[in-house]
Amino acid sequence: MEAAQRLLLERGYEAAALDDVCATAQVTKGGLFYHFESKERLAAAAIERFYGQLVDKGRDAMGAAPADPAQRLWRYLDAVVTLLGDPLLSRGCLLGAMALQTPKTHPAVAAAAQTALREWRAILTELIAAAARHRGVSVDAGQLADGLLAAIEGGLLLDRDKPTNPAAVAAVTHFGHYLRLTLTQGAAR
Amino acid sequence: MEAAQRLLLERGYEAAALDDVCATAQVTKGGLFYHFESKERLAAAAIERFYGQLVDKGRDAMGAAPADPAQRLWRYLDAVVTLLGDPLLSRGCLLGAMALQTPKTHPAVAAAAQTALREWRAILTELIAAAARHRGVSVDAGQLADGLLAAIEGGLLLDRDKPTNPAAVAAVTHFGHYLRLTLTQGAAR
């Protein structure tokens, strides 16, 4: 599974040969196909595992969540920046990579990636909506969540071969600053 | 070339078969290989063409550029939002797609995509830097350009199968609003 995650991310779906996955995982083709009925299923499982790891590491980076919704959002933004330095994201985001390249060729894989992205977006939306409610500011939380997710995924795309993800950190930091401005002053559009 | 652009974008590099490109372009393989010595060269040419079209359509959407650097930046942001509704970007951005999936397998293709992205980033950086200089605000224009590019590419990634690119529009609109706040008030970090 770890080998599958790494190769799918590094080479893309089509170029990630199952023979290579087997070789790096020290398993044989027979063993692989005993557990997964097809390459698509393997990729879908890798995507779910990747998302699970993201959520886990995100929770770790959050620590004890503050009760105040706005404080919780600021803390979450810091956690995201921390996550961007984690080895898990040093080669990009598997969700974005699969969502980008598989929809026309392997809809089942794309569906798994989009499900995870939608779930992530729902979490962001709720965090932002709660903070806005608490501050008495009215905003479209979904649109702001789109902006934040775009900053993360777009930044990671631009940082494809840089393990420290400087553009993603810049994009998320700036968007976080915008969220602060918007939610603390009600200067939203 | 048009067929190559479309298939590379829709299916990804590996899954875009040259036979299919030839079929949709109504050309034979011999004809294709007369002009391009390899699939990598074809992809690189498609990337350059795509970037050229982006620049052209961007210029069209800008219209007559205002002399005031800040006004020019606001106008550019509007042009980007217009561009996001153009058929050229309705299926995503070829630069981002190729930069994401080819670096490990076809470095020459990735290099072409990254060159175009760097050029685009340089344009954005200069636009932002000029506006900031004019307003007497000191900012890291490169970081802000990263944020804007991330909003565009990340938004397009999230909107992979939606031809109207709502998330990208939201992300760019919000980041544009942030730029206005930052550059008009000097509230930047």
Next chain:
DNA sequence: GTAAATTTACCGACTGGTTGGTATAGTAAT
């Protein structure tokens, strides 16, 4: 309690289809 039966987990050679690229002979226009 143990032998037999069955299931689980895995191996690795093989297959059939696909793909990038080549080769060749010919054509029509410049």
Next chain:
DNA sequence: ATTACTATACCAACCAGTCGGTAAATTTAC
């Protein structure tokens, strides 16, 4: 004579998926 192809055939490499087999673990039967 060169350029810009078409049409057809072909090839070696690759790759997802299969299949017959096997060894250990687990269950069943007595």
